[in-house]
Amino acid sequence: MHRRIIAPGALAAASLLLAIPASAASYSPGAPGIGDPYYPNYGNGGYDVSHYDLRLQYQPKTDELQGTATILARTTRDLSSFDLDFLLDVSEVRVDGAKASFTASGEHELVVTPKTPLAKGTTVTVVVRYSGVPSTKSAYGFSTWHRTPDGAVAADEPEAAWWWFPSNDHPGDKATYDVSVAVPDGTQAISNGTLQSTTSKLGWTRYNWRQNKPQATYLATLALGRFDITTGTSDGGVPVINAYSKDLGDNDGAARASVERTGELVDWLSGYFGPYPFSSAGGYVPNTTTGYALETQTRVYYSPKQFANGSNTSVVVHELAHQWYGDDVSLKHWKDIWINEGFARYAQWLWSEHEGEGTAQELADYVxxxxxxxxxxxxxxxxxxxxxxQFDAAVYDRGALAIQALRNTIGDDAFFRILKGWPRTHAYGNASVADFQRYAEQVSGKPLSALFDTWLFQPSKPAAPSARALAGAGTGTEATRPKSWKRIEATNDVHGH
Incomplete structure (x- = not known):
């Protein structure tokens, strides 16, 4: 920031010099990326967000979205300006109550210059007023805003926030959320966490959702449309909220037969991964044309196509397993995706075993x-x-093979202690593949660097003897295909754009 001050006389000039902090030269723009090697321009440097308060109004007929985002953050360095990841049209930005200048930059950057530079360690309140038609916006040649016949959905990975709220869009900066959305009467707004209240006035209904545990930006979701909403509580005491578009057609029955088992599956997974880490669970099935599912925190997004061939509890298990592995404990960088997808796939193998459709070992042999x-x-x-x-089948299947190899190497007692202990040890935080290896070594008391290198990093098929800790595959005979495999394989591309 450049401030022009006219002060006559040497005394005034000296006073001015005294008024300028010695560290003024250290103020500089925050980086337009958080430093992820896969996505250099995703996220932003120089601050850490603690809370997003989003107050929105949406008109489904025109796809018009208006919003005021209040972002609570703390600076991590001296900042002359900082970036937010965002695509819609901004009318005003305030930093600590004072109007700030702003400009769009690059594919998805909003550069904010506060009236006064921000010192490191400062608590900051940023207010962004905006509007636009999200479906008309794209970045890098794609959009993650999905129109439906009666509204829209925001759900995608590794990015989705840009189309509906300004953010520091990287899993490394998790925050809590309040999402308040006004929609015309008859339309509903669904988001993460728990529904705090609804109010109606002059033809509009406002839904107020709260996510009270840290959440990565890509796991924040918004569904707008006409839904049938069901509620309940699992035997373990977890509140469950599910929603189904009222125009799912032939997929409606299979979707409900799958997603309505959420409470049962959350309790079952808790036996492996420990207590469910959030205030509610559930999922929603909008009338979209996408083919993937996504572990949006507490409120999983499912495409109707997941249920085109009948009920599919395996995909529900996969996405619910992410609530521990991916949502509760999030990756440090996107290269750590194995911690998300390998363990969610392995949960499907455990479910197959539970259902008598093939053990985890038999699935490992077959793969x-x-x-x-x-x-x-x-x-x-x-x-x-x-x-x-990042979402190649090998990340899922070879990733699950690595987990079975770990289990066979360290034994079931240590293995299942790791499954439960990892989410507890890194609760609501971030961790890397290297962190997981160190934790597994700590719990098992065994050196595991060679095993992790062989199964997770070498660009070649592990030799049969080392695989056979994995019991009989690679012996020259073809492994029998487990009954569950076709349904498990169908979820290999659940996270593709």
């Missing part, structure tokens, strides 16, 4: 035998797959 040594499957390293292969 290992199904991919010959020259298959490109083995060239993807789940521990650092690269941005282009």
């Amino acid at each position: 290992y035998a199904s991919h010959p040594a020259d298959d490109a499957f083995w060239t993807v390293a789940p521990g650092d797959p690269g941005a282009d292969h």
Whole structure:
């Protein structure tokens, strides 16, 4: 910031010099990216958000969204300006009550210059007033805002926030949320956490949702439309909120037959992963044309296509497992995606075993035998797959193989202590693949670097003897395909754009 002051006389000049902090030269713009090697321009540097308060109004007929975002943050360095990730049209920005200048930059950056530079360690309140038609916006050639016949949905990975609220869009900066949305009477607004209240006035109904535990920006979701909403409580005491578009057609029955088992599956997963970490659970199935599902925190997004061939509890297990592995404990950088997808896939293997449709070992044998040594499957390293292969089948399947190899190496007692202990140890925080290896070594008392390197990082098929801790695959005979495999395989692309 440049401030022009006219002061006659040497005394005034000296006073001016005294008034300028010695550290003034240290004020500089915050970085336009948080430093993720896969997505250099995602997130932002220089501050850490603690809370988002979003007050929105949405008109489904026109897809017009108006909003005021109040962002509570703390600076992590001296800032002359900072970036937010955002695409809609901004009319005003205030920083600590004072109007700030702002400009759009690059594909998705909003650059904010406060009236007064911000010192490191300062608590900051940023208010952004905005409006726009999200479906008309794109960045890098795509959109994560999905129109439906009666509204819209925001749900995607690794980015979704830009289309509906300004943010520091990276899992490394988690925050709590209040999301308040006004929609015309007859339309509903669904978001994460618990519904605090609803109010109606002059043809509009306002829904007030609260997420009281830290949440990554890509896990924040917004669904706007006409839904049938069901509520209940699991045997373990977890409140469950599910929602189904009223125009799902032939997929309606299968969707309900799957998602309505959420409470049962949350309790079952708690037996492996420990107590459910959030205030509510549930899912929603809007009438979208996308093919993927996403572990949006406490309120999982499911595409109707997930249920086109009938009920699919396996995909529900996968997304609910993420509530521990991915949502409660989030990745440090996107290269750590194995911690999310490998364990969510392994939960499906455990569910298969529970249902008598193939044990985890039998599934591991089948996956290992199904991919010959020259298959490109083995060239993807789940521990650092690269941005282009972040959601490759190998991250899921070879990632789950690595987990079974770990189990066979350290034994069931240590393995299941790790499954429960990891979410407890890193609750509501972030962790890396290296952090997980260190934790597994600590709990098991065994050196595991060679095992992790072989299964997560080497671009080749592990030799049969080392795999066979994994019991009989690779012995020259083809492994029998477990009954559950077709449904599990169908979820390999649940997170594709």
